[in-house]
Amino acid sequence: MVLTAGSTLQEEEAVAAAALKLHQAAALEGGVVGLATASAAMTLAVCEPPAGIHPDAYFLAVSGCFFTGVAQLAWALSGTGGRHGTGRKLLYASLGPLAAAVGLSVASSLLGQ
Numbered sequence: 001m002v003l004t005a006g007s008t009l010q011e012e013e014a015v016a017a018a019a020l021k022l023h024q025a026a027a028l029e030g031g032v033v034g035l036a037t038a039s040a041a042m043t044l045a046v047c048e049p050p051a052g053i054h055p056d057a058y059f060l061a062v063s064g065c066f067f068t069g070v071a072q073l074a075w076a077l078s079g080t081g082g083r084h085g086t087g088r089k090l091l092y093a094s095l096g097p098l099a100a101a102v103g104l105s106v107a108s109s110l111l112g113q
Contacts, residue, residue, distance in 0.1 A: 031072070031073055031076030031077065033069075033072060033091055033094050033095065033098060034068075034069045034070065034071070034072025034073035034074075034075075034076060034094060035069065035073055036069070036098060037065055037066075037068060037069030037072065037094055037097050037098040037101060038065075038066055038069030038070050038073060039069075040065065040069075040098065040101035040102065040105060041062050041063070041065040041066035041069060041097075041101050042066065043105070044062045044065075044101060044104055044105060044108065045059070045062050045063075045066070047108050049108075050104075050107045050108045050110075050111035051111050052111060053104075053107065053111075058104065061100055061104060062101070062104065064097060064100075065097040065098070065100055065101040065104075068093070068094050068097040069094065069097065069098070071090070071094075072090055072091065072094040075090055
């Protein structure tokens with residue numbers, strides 16, 4: 001640990017603890033979004049595609065949502081430090097597939113047979 005001019009060891013430890021809490025909060029957010037995306041995709045995978053949506057396109061979208069959720073969850077569980085910016089970008093990137101999974105779920109409910 002490198003001390004800067006005028007800082008104490010306790011101040012440096014407090015800063016390190018705050019950075020760790022920030023990283024853990026970002027990982028928790030990413031893990032929750034990844035888990036929600038993967039769970040929604042698994043639920044959709046066992047349902048039949050709604051009328052009007054081609055089955056191949058439906059299952060391609062569902063598998064994309066699933067793998068994105070799993071990637072987000074794997075990042076959150078890896079615990080790699082110093083990647084707050086990368087995790088934030090991955091979190092934002094996985095919101096799209098989550099929205100797609102929710103949209104497919106709504107379409108399946110409304111257009112179901």
